[in-house]
Amino acid sequence: MQTENFTTLVVFDIDGVIRDVGNSYRRAIADTVEHFTQGKYRPTMIEIDQLKSEGVWNNDWEASRELVYRYYQSQGQQRQQIALDYNQLVAFFQGKYRGLNPQQWDGYITTEPLLLSIEYLQQLNADQIGWGFFSGATRGSAEYVLKKRLGLTETILVAMEDAPSKPDPTGLFKAIAQLENNNSSLTPVLYVGDTVADMYTITEAQQIQPERLWLGVGVLPPHVLGTSQQTEYSNKLINAGATTVLNNVEKLNANLIQQLISNI
Structure with a gap:
């Protein structure tokens, strides 16, 4: 060029x-939130859009973490009480989206x-x-x-x-x-x-x-x-x-x- x-x-x-x-990154968000809420909450596509519409959640790892925090807050917990390892969350997300094979990506990304x-x-x-x-x-x-x-x-x-x-x-x-x-x-x-x-x-x-x-x-x-x-x-x-x-x-x-x- x-x-x-x-x-x-x-x-x-x-x-x-x-x-x-829609069936890759956003699916990985839903999977991640569901996993880190012990299966108690899986956000819908509309709920993910509502979070994104706030204009500050461009990073999907951070968006996933935020949805986990908000779920537990809705159950009466304070953020500082929530045991959430961000690095573990990122690793789980990447395992879904990128895949588990470090030599060849084989996750949701292949379906886009x-x-x-x-x-x-x-x-x-x-x-x-x-x-x-x-x-x-x-x-x-x-x-x-x-x-x-x-x-x-x-x-x-x-x-x-x-x-x-x-x-x-x-x-x-x-x-x-x-x-x-x-x-x-x-x-x-x-x-x-x-x-x-x-x-x-x-x-x-x-x-x-x-x-x-x-x-x-x-x-x-x-x-x-x-x-x-x-x-x-x-x-x-x-x-x-x-x-x-x-x-x-x-x-x-x-x-x-x-x-x-x-x-x-």
């Missing part, structure tokens, strides 16, 4: 945007449907739209989908290990710096995500760098499409700063990008 003469920069979140994680094609990204290149990824997923997990599934041998990726958790926009700034070869041209930036934290990230970026045009593009994750939660989920993204909300990432083409920019 060339890193100059871009008309626009698009940075994608990965989970819920590039791949469907892709939500975009390599041809879509190639069309962005043809339209002089620069693109990269900023995700709260671990680098290993993100590279699994980008390299192994999509076949992207080289791409710009800022992962969990590279920046603070969203909605802190540091990782977004890092991705943009790489796209621009550290020579800022104030090209308009779109950040594409499926959570409130993603949209808060773009509004935080706008506050820090108001001289650049920032647009948040919400994408509805597959597990809410066609359900009674779809409208509510969409409204939460808009209220958090989304300029528009799409039901599939590939609808964000050059024509729509130009339209969104022109409407500002």
Whole structure:
């Protein structure tokens, strides 16, 4: 990918945007919470969405821990009374999501449907739209989908290990710096995500760098499409700063990008 003469920069979140994680990451959250509450509580997809809508639980390990804490609090216990080893929780979660084979991942990650094609990204290149990824997923997990599934041998990726958790926009700034070869041209930036934290990230970026045009593009994750939660989920993204909300990432083409920019 060339890193100059871009008309626009698009940075994608990965989970819920590039791949469907409803039966992987979110399943691992539910499994983990159920395990660490001794089988007494398994959160539903709606309950996980409600937690995510608070805008600060982008890290799924921390989200799992929080749901465990809240369950025990609902039973009258104080947090400081709850014996919960975070490292054990992370290890259990990873065993479900990544799998137990350290040589070859064989967990829920292997079942994730892709939500975009390599041809879509190639069309962005043809339209002089620069693109990269900023995700709260671990680098290993993100590279699994980008390299192994999509076949992207080289791409710009800022992962969990590279920046603070969203909605802190540091990782977004890092991705943009790489796209621009550290020579800022104030090209308009779109950040594409499926959570409130993603949209808060773009509004935080706008506050820090108001001289650049920032647009948040919400994408509805597959597990809410066609359900009674779809409208509510969409409204939460808009209220958090989304300029528009799409039901599939590939609808964000050059024509729509130009339209969104022109409407500002």
